Amino acid sequence: MKLRNLLVATGLLASASAASAADGAVSxxxxxxGEIFGIAITNSMVTSWVISLILILVIRLMVGKISLVPSKGQVVIETLVIGVRDLISPIVGKRMVGPTFWLLGGLFTFILISNWSGLLPGVGTIGHDTVQIHFDSVEQQNAFNSLPEGSEEREDMIKELRKEGQVHDHFRYVIRPANADLNMTFALAAVSMVAWLYYIFVYVGPRGVVKDIFGNKADKENVPMPVYYLLTIIFIGVGFIEIISILFRPVSLSFRLFGNMFGGENLLTSMHGIFAFLLPIPFYFLEVIIGFVQALVFTLLVAVYIGLICNHGDEEHGH
Structure with a gap:
């Protein structure tokens, strides 16, 4: 079952879908x-594939053959690498910079380019108009499907359904920003949390993870024993609360990124609908900033999750 269908079934997207259908905003x-081996292919998936391919080709072409005297392209890539390393080093710790850089650097770069892809010409504008009909019952849908395409009876029924508010016009565009799709942001969050589990269990160990979550953080030598044992019970309870917060991390990561990018798409679409030439320009600059901030926030949050358990001072884990 697709993530969208699950959300619609639970009512999380019902109101959003209705509002979008009513005002012609972004779906x-x-x-x-299309489909590949029975797997549905969406416009967001194609956009993410194209972005991934472009990133790989551009980075390879810019770096070329690595040399001690770097080319201009190599300088740009090295600057990006050094910037991300300096950013995450205090958070995850020097010991974890190397193992986590591929994840955090990849997340930041991919999310940033995906966010900005919605500002490119043609994204959200190339497509065709479609009509969506919401039937009240299966019998009504069967009656509609039984009418021949283009017949007067079918057109009359569409007019009646439109009067009842069951027909909505949509602009079905071909290219959609990857992160304006909840499936993509949830996938990014899922990959991040799986990588987080790998790091904490490999570099800290199961015993260290349990101790970090449920262990007593007080100094046994400086706290009276009755108070220390009382704090042990409190920290165990706090550990269960921490487990609940960990379970909600994929939800918060995915919905935060999706909400900002989907909201930005709606904002630009609305501004274009009001006046297509000058009015949207300030909002394009706003989306550039928001795209960068959201990529940074997502990456830093994943780094913080890793650092909370793996970064307890390099003197504790140094080899």
């Missing part, structure tokens, strides 16, 4: 454009 879900 809260990506459109299917």
């Amino acid at each position: 809260p879900h990506a459109y299917e454009i």
